[in-house]
Amino acid sequence: MVIKSAEYLISSPDWEQCPTPNMAEYAFIGRSNVGKSSLINVLANNEKLAKTSGTPGKTVLINHFLINKEWYLVDLPGYGFAKRSMSQRKQWEKMIENYLQKRSNLVNVFVLIDSRHSPQKLDIDFVNQLGEWNIPFSIVFTKADKSTQAEVSRNVKTFLQKMRETWEFLPPHFVTSTVKKTGRDAILGYIEEMNAQFRAIA
Numbered sequence: 001m002v003i004k005s006a007e008y009l010i011s012s013p014d015w016e017q018c019p020t021p022n023m024a025e026y027a028f029i030g031r032s033n034v035g036k037s038s039l040i041n042v043l044a045n046n047e048k049l050a051k052t053s054g055t056p057g058k059t060v061l062i063n064h065f066l067i068n069k070e071w072y073l074v075d076l077p078g079y080g081f082a083k084r085s086m087s088q089r090k091q092w093e094k095m096i097e098n099y100l101q102k103r104s105n106l107v108n109v110f111v112l113i114d115s116r117h118s119p120q121k122l123d124i125d126f127v128n129q130l131g132e133w134n135i136p137f138s139i140v141f142t143k144a145d146k147s148t149q150a151e152v153s154r155n156v157k158t159f160l161q162k163m164r165e166t167w168e169f170l171p172p173h174f175v176t177s178t179v180k181k182t183g184r185d186a187i188l189g190y191i192e193e194m195n196a197q198f199r200a201i202a
Contacts, residue, residue: 001068001192003043004068005066005069006045006067007065008063008065009064013062013095014099015102023105024072024105025073025103025107026071026108027074027076027103028073028076028110029109029110030111030114031114031122032079034078034112036075036112039178040065040073041178042176043187062095077092077096100130100135105198106135107195108194109136109137109138110140110187111126112141113139113142114142116147116155119155128166137171139174140173140174141156141174141175142176143178144176145178145179145182156173160173172190
């Protein structure tokens, strides 16, 4: 897929204020320091599209971007929520839960996992929750350039093995580096396939 245009549309406090659900939509979510904004910018071929920050937890709304004027890319607040109050965390959790369960044009959720670490309970719990809600998702292992190839491979393998304890079939997964743009073409190719399926049944 060639990215010809990528533009910021709107930031919404809840799913009901999101854009009209008339195009395929792909949401990106992960822990609050997983490198989500950097990955979105690499995918969109626009380093200034999503605001990156040295302070985790800056994304607090549902952010919509229009790609090639034909599909939505959505930047969701991270789970884990950095240093925030309990009431604010509960508010975000409800906002994300409502969006994930009620957004009719949501085709796939890309769950970002930091490839530098062994499986984290927070990540496992989140993908299991998506399974319970019957929401299609893929896993994106980020920051592959920050560790040795052997360590990344080991952590990816361990995470997938952990999922096999409760999952009969594993979702697609991608290993990425925003520095080397590793995984970019694979993710965009996957989105292109799903766009075609979305149009076929729309």
